[in-house]
Amino acid sequence: MLGSYPVAGKFGRYGGKYIPETLAPAVEELESAYEKYKNDPDFQKELSYYLTEYAGRPTPLYFAKNLTEHVGGAKIYLKREDLLHGGAHKTNNTLGQALLAKKMGKKRIIAETGAGQHGVGTALACAVLGLDAEVYMGAKDVERQKLNVFRMELLGAKVHPVQSGSKTLKDAINEAIRDWIANVNTTYYLIGSVVGPHPYPMMVRDFQSVIGHEVKQQMRELQGKLPDAVVACVGGGSNAMGSFYPFLDDQDVMLCGVEAGGHGIKSGKHSATLAAGSQGVLHGMFTYLLQDERGQVMETHSISAGLDYPGVGPEHSMLKDAKRARYAASTDDEAIEAFVTLSRLEGIIPALEPSHAISYAMKLAKEMSKDDIIVVTLSGRGDKDVQVVQDYLDSKNRGKKKKHAK
Amino acid sequence: MQNRIAARFDELVSRDERALVCYVVAGYPDLKTSEEAIDALVVGGADIIEIGIPFSDPIADGPTIQAASYSALEKGVTPEKALRLAKSVRKRHPELPLLAMTYCNILVRVGVEKFMAHAKECGIDGFILPDMPVEEAGEYSQAASKLGLSLVFLASPNTSEARLRNIVKSTSGFLYLVSVYGITGARKSFEGYTLDAIRNVKRLAESKIPVAVGFGIKTPAHIRLMAGAGADGVIIGSAIVDIMSKSSSKKKMLKELVDFAKSMKRACKK
């Protein structure tokens, strides 16, 4: 049963705890605290209170009628995590972990962020729960995502630009880990996806599984059956794992993770870790990585900063090998097209990350019958991305005009 | 056959000396200079040399070693080139204990045993892998013991007694005690907990395995402090990289390294 992993901290051969010894006691403490509170009705009640009253759960499962008719295939439903407080699924995890940290008596919370979504999610959870938040963010991302930096600061978090390495998400994680090593006795590291050493991939999956559980129940109520396919984008893999997990043992439900194909896999400029990666160790876990032939982790590319990560959650690596989930990639161009299509047809501006999933779902729907049902996790809203999309479309148009002029 | 690391510690114990372990990033500032730096440190009195094989994501390293590793990678230093450097050092120093310090992924990419076997051919006596705790050690320990290589495990001031016992049992060559809560990088001073940790680890290690203390050590006074608490050796990294990055000329830098190692070695001799 795939749903019973991790076993001894591993998803098959993936996962584990490849961490400096200084962190071992902290990770053990976290493991036992999580075991305790996971099954504690009071903790669950409190978390459920914040998820519903504060963050707005359950989120709707919306039938995208116009999109479905436009594509002309299977019915497409959208799981509206974009309507969750904070604007993305990240809040499910940040509320869960921040509450856990509070129970553990940790007052200082650190986190990493790429585009800033997880940083914002951490900052708001810490604000409402009365904790101190410090967020590491690659210096390049700080430049690219100024608005989110200001949002985090408004919410009371301190943002540390990271100048090391490639100055992006992976280096922000490195720096957060280094901070954690130096302040291990007082600090809680609130990781933003199903990555890192055990128990993080399991714990973040559990907190995000509220997505899949709701989908299952809502689908039963709406259609009296399970969906035929569940599609979600994969950066580190948390919204996908949260969507997939409750369906792992429902063999008839096809599970599709969609990575960022960037300029195309062949170009080498992408972040499709499962499609093009190889096994290795990064950020405390054994998993698929984008790396060179000598084991140096590579810089990745995606138009969506949230998918721009050279690793992936170890549970996805297991699901790939077991062929329980299939993994595809959508390119920058395809994601932008889906972004525009959904905005026009449904009046919903999706984040660029789930735009990758929408693009793939549209292809998939065409191959399936009209009675089939696809659920796409719309992991976040696109307000943060409008500038990027505008610049992208402007430069495309300029390119076209130049061609015409010739 | 006893490997060079154990032999060196035996020899030092018999002379009532602490081991001076010196770390150099392979290929920083360039391959030739890093090799000359190793020679200078040995001339000054280094007992054991640690060759850092640069990795893109060194989570246990502070700004000094990060920057040096990054610079080496930018200049195209590969694990293979780092091992060739080891091979060349080995030719000139047949008895010098040589350790490779890097991160798990560098080995995993090639295959743990295959990488270790190749490193051994190049004259490496053992490995230090700061992101490999006892839980994940199986494959690494097996390969190392099959090849007769040391696998040096790290312990930290907050390591529990149960874990420490496991680490003492697993480590070979010596036990690397991390002096502080933190990453590598030279420090001005140490707190009492560091000395408590040394005493505690020495008590558990009994006389089975030497204990060397590293992270932040920079002055002879630091060494006397660690030795006073019972350390069998000290490991110096960032302070050496600092000298290498700050000197105005190569000649001056190499001379500074000799003098630095000399003064540090003196403190190792009581």
Ligand SMILES: Cc1ncc(COP(=O)(O)O)c(C=O)c1O
């Ligand atoms: C809206 C949105 N979706 C998806 C992701 C990717 O993360 P994950 O794969 O962990 O869900 C992000 C990350 O920032 C995000 O902001």
